[in-house]
Amino acid sequence: MSSTYGKKLKITVFGQSHSPAIGVLMEGLPTGFEIDMEELSAFMARRAPGKDPTSTPRREADSPEFISGLVDNTTCGAPVTAIIRNTNTRSSDYDNLRDCPRPGHADFTANVKYGGHQDVAGGGHFSGRLTAPICIAGGTALQILESMGIKIGAHIVRIGKEAGACYGCGDVCADDLKNLDTFPVRTQDEEERFRREIMSAKADGDSVGGMIECAILGLPAGLGDPMFEGMENRIAGIVFGIPAVKGVEFGRGMDVASIRGSENNDPFTVKDKKIVTATNNAGGILGGITNGMPLIFRAAIKPTPSIDKEQDSVSLSEMEPKKLIIHGRHDPCIVPRAVPVMEAAAAISVLDAILSK
């Protein structure tokens, strides 16, 4: 159950960093939708590594092969399965990790949960590589949402000490979601400051975290449910499945704790014969249900745990402290590559909510 998300649109992510293949199984996609494979590849390319000095040099050919559910690239009603072959051979970089878990990684917890049977190589099923299948499903969902007039765009709002501008509770329009597909920021200045922060961490053999904001435009009012299937629950339920996410907030977010009702309540008004709110502190969600305003959320991404510094760990076999040095290639910051993953996750969650209506 653990790697499945969704009620009406159900996706299951499978594979390990070094298994023969990784992939995703999708049930409940609308029938008769033709997937634009070029557009999907372009979307996949946004998370692919090795394009940029800020990411890992490891190169992956991330072109998905659809092995079921399509006829002439069109959904036929049967479960859709797409896989990506893992070309990297099982490396020996990771052998020492079976006994000496990496701080900040799932090595220790997976070892306890699976009694030592977990796939250690490359982090196994916990590897960030598994966000590629999420992007196959999400990229497909984005195309379907696009056909419904729904747009999703995410951008970086913080890297370490450097903060950028948030849509926050303010206005956001479709234009704001343009040109996010390069280094996903909104201004040249932000890009320079964020890159500088990443490169300086890299220079120190360290890593750095960041925050991503995602906006969903064109949603109808009335999506989601009360209680445990509200849009916040649904979106948090998938976003916390993206490795390294440690916090999720909607609209005004954590800041609502510091303000008063008279500041936080979004006044209703009528605009173009449509009921809207003058502000959007609610991030487009009231009582778990969309109100037709842009749905805004932010996720905090922790710094990559793999760093080029000696760290304190333990030997599980000897049950005593042990120094650890991690070999292999690492991203000094995964935030830029996580941006399309955030859009993918949002798309899957929103499409599921629409189909569950």
Added chain:
Amino acid sequence: MSSTYGKKLKITVFGQSHSPAIGVLMEGLPTGFEIDMEELSAFMARRAPGKDPTSTPRREADSPEFISGLVDNTTCGAPVTAIIRNTNTRSSDYDNLRDCPRPGHADFTANVKYGGHQDVAGGGHFSGRLTAPICIAGGTALQILESMGIKIGAHIVRIGKEAGACYGCGDVCADDLKNLDTFPVRTQDEEERFRREIMSAKADGDSVGGMIECAILGLPAGLGDPMFEGMENRIAGIVFGIPAVKGVEFGRGMDVASIRGSENNDPFTVKDKKIVTATNNAGGILGGITNGMPLIFRAAIKPTPSIDKEQDSVSLSEMEPKKLIIHGRHDPCIVPRAVPVMEAAAAISVLDAILSK
């Protein structure tokens, strides 16, 4: 599906603010567990209103009646159902809300979703009153967890402008969870500052938000799953079901976006023949799975939307702006009453994770 939570322990909350009764149905509770009804009532009393000048004067008799699933207060394996009769008669306080939705409330979104058929009185199924059934289930779960040596305690860490101390990533022990059952703060000074903030909002006919931190002690390592059923996903999935929660973070939380890997990674070490981490930035969770350290999370609660001020709303029938004044009794701040609800939600989520193992 919307009002059901859990996989192995499944709870469904039912009722509306003014329906004949509210209640909860629980499936999957361990068989043969005797519920201490006095302890449960004492726990329920912590969220009951009217005890304190900071809460609404509305009085409720919140003693649950168990109508199924027990024999001599002991679970017999059949679904457990408990109800609370609504003594308040259907009031006319809310008639105007059908046409004129309250800013910050679910009136508008519910109206769209249910096509005008929603129960308007008292907020219907969206009412904070529905947190009482969550406390019945959670209070029961807390007793079961207690019998396993697991302790849960929540406290207020912020009210409006006033901030208190967090466990954050630091140490927390069982003693810290004591005496949280009065006004749930950790110091006399915090209590005074928080009360002052609430009373000043009340004096202004306004309301104020806050933040609650919850700690879970005694969890074994290895709970939870990768991907979409990690402990973060599970806990966020229920906590966002508590009305007014707009953000959830774990361990170091949103702050991880600002720091480096060398700061954020929790070094492993050995203590009393047990593997622990020297710090707890991870909040007890790595890769979605518990590592045996205290599980720490915080939730931001927005200020109660019902305030004694004229607000801008609209007339749904006339589709034009309309001024709104809300009648009835309101909490200037629901944060203190939400603290036991947070513990209840955490208990349900954790017990489900344990039973799903």
Added chain:
Amino acid sequence: MSSTYGKKLKITVFGQSHSPAIGVLMEGLPTGFEIDMEELSAFMARRAPGKDPTSTPRREADSPEFISGLVDNTTCGAPVTAIIRNTNTRSSDYDNLRDCPRPGHADFTANVKYGGHQDVAGGGHFSGRLTAPICIAGGTALQILESMGIKIGAHIVRIGKEAGACYGCGDVCADDLKNLDTFPVRTQDEEERFRREIMSAKADGDSVGGMIECAILGLPAGLGDPMFEGMENRIAGIVFGIPAVKGVEFGRGMDVASIRGSENNDPFTVKDKKIVTATNNAGGILGGITNGMPLIFRAAIKPTPSIDKEQDSVSLSEMEPKKLIIHGRHDPCIVPRAVPVMEAAAAISVLDAILSK
């Protein structure tokens, strides 16, 4: 999970034979539907005992109280809960059963599963009394289906040695579903023969089984799914939840094993500009999906295990053979009372399939 059925329309049955109440929780009912309470009571009355010499003399007042989910008897979108108070006090008829399980009953298996904590009185959650909540949910579903032009009717096709006529693969029209609400058979002759069979079993202090056939008319083509959510899987999934059902078959049923493809294939033809089949061996289902013909299924009901004869059982405490005589009041044949339950189960399953579409 055990007592919950359905995907989009989810019903959970709760209560024990002697718990304070029994009832049902329904999630996913269409919003804005007004339940005709008189019609529902009339439907409930069909399964109520004590009306007829062929059933148990135990009298029950089976009028449901709806405690949530309705406003003026109309669904408001919140979970709908209805309960029936158990007026019978906890009887001592059953004390000996804790140690000495009744052959053919769940006493022994429940004792093993629940480690002796099961509710023994009246069969607890396994009691036929729990079919009353199924009828509350099913009676509601029947009204909704009726509003869609879908009719459901069941009738007895066998009692012991006496067999009646089946719709089988032949034609069935709405008229055939009329007047089934008394003793649910289709001919005076059948009624006499079936009654005679029941009364002769009763005279011998014995019980007798039977078979019920159910027809669903007016279904659109295209309902259901391939593989594990076909209409056969869905219907069998709820019908086997009715106590005493040991076999379920569709259309030509078990008989298909004995014939050839040329006999079994239903030829397609066109009638009134609609595609129909000349015969209906498929019982309205091809590949798990409805084809627009009447959906026909039959369920075999075993004879009531409670009989007025000394039987061979064991003492669980002494682990040795022991003679058992069962006290209390029993139905010599539950088949007539099970007929409306079969219609209720079919209605729940079909409505769920429609809403899941």
Added chain:
Amino acid sequence: MSSTYGKKLKITVFGQSHSPAIGVLMEGLPTGFEIDMEELSAFMARRAPGKDPTSTPRREADSPEFISGLVDNTTCGAPVTAIIRNTNTRSSDYDNLRDCPRPGHADFTANVKYGGHQDVAGGGHFSGRLTAPICIAGGTALQILESMGIKIGAHIVRIGKEAGACYGCGDVCADDLKNLDTFPVRTQDEEERFRREIMSAKADGDSVGGMIECAILGLPAGLGDPMFEGMENRIAGIVFGIPAVKGVEFGRGMDVASIRGSENNDPFTVKDKKIVTATNNAGGILGGITNGMPLIFRAAIKPTPSIDKEQDSVSLSEMEPKKLIIHGRHDPCIVPRAVPVMEAAAAISVLDAILSK
């Protein structure tokens, strides 16, 4: 959801008869179990066609490739995915079926459900070929059950007019489950009579149905749940997912409708310090829960709808009657090949029940 089965052990079958691949995804398998690939291939071979004059000449290489979830053939806790490449190229045998549905097949219902987008070639997702992935999952489950001392064996009890002996409610021991892996019958005489029935249907260009009985030995008492997750519900829920199954019965089965309680009740007794029943009319299930006796069920399989005779169908485009002649290769009887599929389905269902305990 449609192609997914199970609660704790969840399997999803994907692929179409002519898609690039077919396969199965398994979540919830016990971690650390090493799959014996040779034993699995041997099991798969039992359903492979072309070995015997009674089956289709189409040859398939049904050796599964595991692309995720294993390390050195041992489950590592991640979702397990296995695929089989479809070597047959998309054939044109089926083009006419898009407009002219085959009687007894899902062509028409799939066309309605999927609006003409279904994969027509080879029956698409409805093809009997999809039972191969069920055998991958079931063959794996059988190995796990074997390691728990649980044995499963199925055999043919009827082909057309020829009936064989049933375990029925009588005794069955592990020896009875031996040598079922050739032509799965229990006597030479049965084999001859069944083969004769099949070959005579084949000679007539026709097909014939049959019945399979399955026995599960070594089950502990206490498996399964009341109401809608009883063992009957669980097993019927997967067995009706096997194409062509139109009826499922347990123990004495449909016959219980004809007998009295005194005949049907299985007397309890003590044997080797274990509580057993003298007879097994219940087929090992009371109140949905196993009682420790052999679990016995039978499924009726309809004759293959594809026959070499002209049949009455319709033209969907012209909405008028049309004669149909089916080209391609067909099984005159799929019952022999369905026997291992029945064992596979039973194994998946039982292992899920055990893991859900």
